[in-house]
């Protein structure tokens with residue numbers, strides 16, 4: 001049973017973080033430092049934990065409350081004594097008027113269903129979730145899902161935010177996207193901002209959220225692109241031994257590409273083309289999306305950091321290194337150890353939208369990423385496709401997107 005709430009103090013905002021993965025835990029840490037600082041917030045930050053039993057036999061939530069660390073998803077980092085892990089979702093959300101949603105996107109529909117009618121009427125939400133759902137009616141952003149299912153306003157916070165870096169207080173920026181109410185957006189900015197985490201608000205929920213969502217697809221491409229440079233050598237025995245024996249891909253592989261003096265240009269090309277497709281796709285879905293949003297932290301900066309150092313890139317690198325013979329599910333389990341990959345399912349969701357609307361030809365990078373992920377194309381297609389200039393000229397010629 002989770003520890004009980006502190007005594008009620010009127011008019012103070014009470015924050016609950018729904019999610020306690022890698023980023024969820026860091027978000028709780030950031031917030032907890034500010035709820036202690038500002039009298040307008042209750043000190044305590046409740047963090048809903050999807051309960052699991054650790055190899056030691058203990059419950060994760062109990063260990064978090066005992067050690068003040070999320071030993072599974074963010075080991076070695078103290079969250080702040082005012083963070084209370086709570087495995088009971090209803091209990092965790094019922095007193096909060098500021099709900100921070102930060103779970104892998106595939107779980108959000110189920111979570112919303114469980115808490116319908118169980119939250120405060122005056123609750124405000126913010127989503128830190130990068131992903132979307134595709135329904136019969138079309139694509140549905142996670143903030144929209146929250147608003148529609150729970151009947152509450154929902155802002156978003158996205159940015160160049162590799163959680164492990166923010167956990168050790170390396171300087172980062174982030175973007176809050178809001179719809180109408182600037183005052184609420186400013187309250188979220190205050191809740192998250194620290195000297196090492198600089199948050200800016202823009203009035204463009206869809207633009208901010210689509211940036212955060214779509215860059216994960218480009219990061220998969222960036223991961224494949226890395227391996228592309230190795231394919232000619234792939235079957236040489238010593239490379240096979242090097243790549244397949246130690247299970248360490250990230251740093252070694254990047255150094256290797258650097259050694260070939262080819263990788264950075266190729267990766268930059270993938271990012272540039274990816275950014276164009278992100279912008280075109282976002283504007284086709286929502287004409288309100290603003291150009292400037294792509295220059296905020298949620299746009300180009302998040303694209304760069306994820307393509308260089310994110311989990312999507314890491315798994316795609318391993319996928320390509322194995323010639324597509326090991327599934328993303330298998331690689332995710334092995335390399336991320338419980339953390340979740342968003343780019344592969346987002347690529348599928350984007351593909352469904354493109355296919356349904358007859359836009360596949362307009363988005364060769366997004367389309368190719370999905371076809372590689374499902375094994376219809378080899379990883380090498382990610383670079384081959386860039387030779388299909390006629391497809392690109394369709395995009396180049398679509399002036400209304402740019």
Ligand SMILES: NC(=O)C1=CN([C@@H]2O[C@H](COP(=O)(O)OP(=O)(O)OC[C@H]3O[C@@H](n4cnc5c(N)ncnc54)[C@H](O)[C@@H]3O)[C@@H](O)[C@H]2O)C=CC1
Nearest residue numbers: 020021022023024050102103104107129130162163339340
């Ligand atoms: N990790 C990062 O560096 C960043 C992540 N994000 C985004 O934040 C969102 C959450 O990511 P993370 O906190 O990193 O999560 P994560 O990738 O660490 O995922 C693991 C979390 O999922 C939970 N989980 C597993 N099965 C579940 C189920 N059936 N129902 C509910 N929860 C379940 C686990 O308990 C754990 O809390 C994602 O959309 C991600 O794209 C955004 C910025 C940075």
Ligand SMILES: O=C(CO)COP(=O)(O)O
Nearest residue numbers: 159160161162310311312
């Ligand atoms: O969103 C992220 C950084 O802003 C994290 O990306 P990954 O999920 O690829 O690690």
